[in-house]
Amino acid sequence: MKFISVVSVPVSDQERAKSFYLDQLGFTLVAESTFGDDLRWIQVGIPDAQTSLTLVTWFDEMPPGSLRGLVIDCEDLDEQYRTLADRGVPFNGPPSRQPGGVFAILSDPDGNQLSLRQAGS
Template structure:
């Protein structure tokens, strides 16, 4: 194995989720296409990262809002927190020091929780 390439994010509305992840979080659309019976593949990338996200609606075992534990590294978490808060991103609280670095947990429109982390230097 080489690296993790795609993480599925369970959402209820792919258009709303895409707007959030692109317009508010600053991710970019890598691929957007239709497949199967009325299904869409929307794959989003984080600048400079190998791993991407796909916004999924088709996994019964992954209801919208059930994602926990995904962590995205940041160089300057305080700056990211301030910028994203100004864009209307909802956080569970301000950045705080935890084992492994400084973390702030955000919520997407479905309630998925994504951690932002600044590693200890």
């Protein structure tokens, strides 16, 4: 094995989720296509990162909003927090020290929770 390439994020509305991840979080569109019976593959990612996210609607076992524990490392968490909060990204609170670094938890439109982390701070 080499690395994790794609993580599935369960969403209810792919267009709304795509807008959030691109416009508010600043991700880029990696791929978008249709497949199967009217299914869409929408893959977004942080520029220059190996791992990306696909915004999925087709896993019954993964209801929209059920993602927890995805951690995104940041060089300057305070700056990233302010930038994203100014773009209307909802956070559970300000950055706080936890085991493993300083974290700020944000939610996408479906309630999926992603943690921003600055290690070693």
